[in-house]
Amino acid sequence: MEQVIVISGTRKGLGKQLAEFFLNQGAVVCGCSRGKTSIIHDQYRHFELDVADEKAVMSMTRKIKKEFGRIDVLLNNAGIAAMNHLMTTPYENARTVFNTNFFGTFLFTREISKLMMRQRSGRIVNYTTVATPLDLAGESVYAASKAAIESFTRISAKELSEFGIRVNAIGPTPVETDLIRNVPKKKLEELLAQQAIGRFGTFEDVLNVIRFFIDERSEFITGQVIYLGGVMK
Amino acid sequence: MSDNEITKLVIESVKEIGADQDNDEMINATEDTRLFGDNLDSMGVVFLVTILEESISDDLGVDIALADERAMSQKTSPFRNVKKLSHYIQMLIEEEKDS
Numbered sequence: 001m002e003q004v005i006v007i008s009g010t011r012k013g014l015g016k017q018l019a020e021f022f023l024n025q026g027a028v029v030c031g032c033s034r035g036k037t038s039i040i041h042d043q044y045r046h047f048e049l050d051v052a053d054e055k056a057v058m059s060m061t062r063k064i065k066k067e068f069g070r071i072d073v074l075l076n077n078a079g080i081a082a083m084n085h086l087m088t089t090p091y092e093n094a095r096t097v098f099n100t101n102f103f104g105t106f107l108f109t110r111e112i113s114k115l116m117m118r119q120r121s122g123r124i125v126n127y128t129t130v131a132t133p134l135d136l137a138g139e140s141v142y143a144a145s146k147a148a149i150e151s152f153t154r155i156s157a158k159e160l161s162e163f164g165i166r167v168n169a170i171g172p173t174p175v176e177t178d179l180i181r182n183v184p185k186k187k188l189e190e191l192l193a194q195q196a197i198g199r200f201g202t203f204e205d206v207l208n209v210i211r212f213f214i215d216e217r218s219e220f221i222t223g224q225v226i227y228l229g230g231v232m233k
Numbered sequence: 234m235s236d237n238e239i240t241k242l243v244i245e246s247v248k249e250i251g252a253d254q255d256n257d258e259m260i261n262a263t264e265d266t267r268l269f270g271d272n273l274d275s276m277g278v279v280f281l282v283t284i285l286e287e288s289i290s291d292d293l294g295v296d297i298a299l300a301d302e303r304a305m306s307q308k309t310s311p312f313r314n315v316k317k318l319s320h321y322i323q324m325l326i327e328e329e330k331d332s
Contacts (some may be wrong), residue, residue, distance in 0.1 A: 058296050110300075114283040162276075 002043070003027040004068045008051050008108055009078030011038050013177035017203050018075060018210070019044065030064050030071075032078070051078045051104030061111040073214050074112045074124045076105040076149075082142045083183055094141045101145040102152070109156055109167070117163040123214045124160075126153045126169040128225055133171070133233040134194055138187070146171075150225055157223030168213045171227035173201040196230025239326075240264060240319040242292060246284045247315060250277060262315060269312040275305055278312050289322065297325045 005022050009015040010031030016038060019029045023041045030045045031037070037046035045064070049056035064071060082089070082097045105126055116122025128150050131143040150169060157167040173195055174180045174188055192198045209226050212218055227233075244262045250273070251259025259272050269278050282299045290296050299322070303309045311321035 054298060055296065058298060062290055062296065114286070117279075117283060 003072045004030070004064070004070055005073040005075065006030045006064065006071055006108070006112060007075045007077050008032055008104060010046070011035055014172075014175065014203060014206055015075075015077040018077065018207065021207060028068055030060070030068075032060060050100075051108065052099035054107055057107045057111050061115065065115055070119055071112050071115050072122065074108060074116075074122070075210065076108055076124065076126045078104050079127055081139075081180065081183075083138050083187075084141070085138060086140045089141055097141050098145050098148075101142075102148045105149055105152065109152075113156075113160055113163070113165055116165045117160070120164040122160075122163075122165040124156070124165065124167040125210055125213050126167065128153075128169045128171040128227075130171050130173050130191070130195070130227050130229065130231040133227060133231055134191070136191065153225065154223045161222060166213075166219070166222040168222060169225045170206060170209045170213070171225055171231065172206050173199075173227075173229040173231065175201040175203065175206065192229075194231070196232070199229070201228045236319060236323055238293070239322050240315065242288050243285065243315050243319050243322065246281060246288060249284060250280055253280075264316045264319075265314065267314045268318065269305075269310045270307050273312065278304060278310075281312065285322070289326075293326070295326050295329055297322070297329055299325070 005027050007015050007019050007029060010019045011033035015031065019031050019039055023029050023043055028043045030047065031039065032047040032049050032051065034048065034050055036048065039046065047060040049060060051057065078100060080097055080100045082093060109124055113122065113124070126149050128146040129143065131139040132146045132150060136143060153167050153169040160167060174191060180188065192200070205228050209228070213221065247259050247262040247266060247268065251262060254277070256272055258266060266272065268281070273281065286297065286299055301311055304312060311317055
């Protein structure tokens with residue numbers, strides 16, 4: 001039977017590329033974004049929602065369960081970046097970053113792991129960033145929201161392991177997507193200089209780690225965070 | 234839906250877990266059957282939540298999350314017994330209708 005993969009944030013960037021990759025591999029992909037779909041495929045289902053809307057996430061999970069009966073993989077991909085000095089960061093903006101990054105990950109994990117728990121199997125991949133271990137100035141709110149995801153990844157790995165659910169996280173370096181569109185070039189160069197391997201990440205780099213995490217042979221891997229580019233904590 | 238229908242759903246779900254856990258008190262569940270702290274540990278509550286949310290959605294057509302900050306409290310958990318849990322669900326469903 002084909003795998004059923006849920007990916008949040010599939011309208012553009014990595015989420016869209018991942019959805020298209022797994023669709024080409026024959027998987028069923030259920031994605032979501034705040035707007036209409038940008039993917040047309042027989043095996044793709046799109047849900048228009050805000051990932052921090054509890055009712056909408058519950059309803060999405062129930063619809064997927066009704067149609068496909070199971071969810072094998074959850075990629076908590078939806079995220080927003082924010083770059084600002086903390087003294088000039090509006091409260092509303094900080095809340096929005098936490099809502100999408102942390103609370104979105106929390107809600108999708110809570111609802112989908114209820115289904116995975118009854119299947120006694122499931123794989124969840126969360127997204128952090130190298131900005132967290134590097135404690136990058138100018139990214140306090142963004143990095144803090146991802147630090148929350150790292151803790152959540154480790155603890156949910158413990159709480160969910162007895163149900164056969166594994167939870168890991170990938171920490172990409174900057175990948176040239178919309179997420180870093182507004183970051184000044186000089187800032188990006190400084191960041192790359194702090195990596196052991198000083199280049200931008202690519203979609204293939206991210207995909208490689210995700211495929212490793214969700215591979216059946218990785219059944220002994222959970223609660224781990226892998227940063228790209230040789231960034232160390 | 235009536236209090237009665239909800240209590241019936243709760244009892245059925247408790248019986249299902251009771252059968253799973255070989256627990257006679259839960260297999261023969263009534264309104265007075267004690268749950269969290271006596272017959273159910275925190276994992277048992279988690280199982281009950283998933284089974285109940287699904288039945289409430291399928292049978293009553295309402296999507297609610299049985300998440301509560303007191304869920305794991307020995308004294309005030311709405312999961313203490315069947316009666317308390319049924320009232321709690323009734324309240325959540327009414328809130329959902331009003332929203």
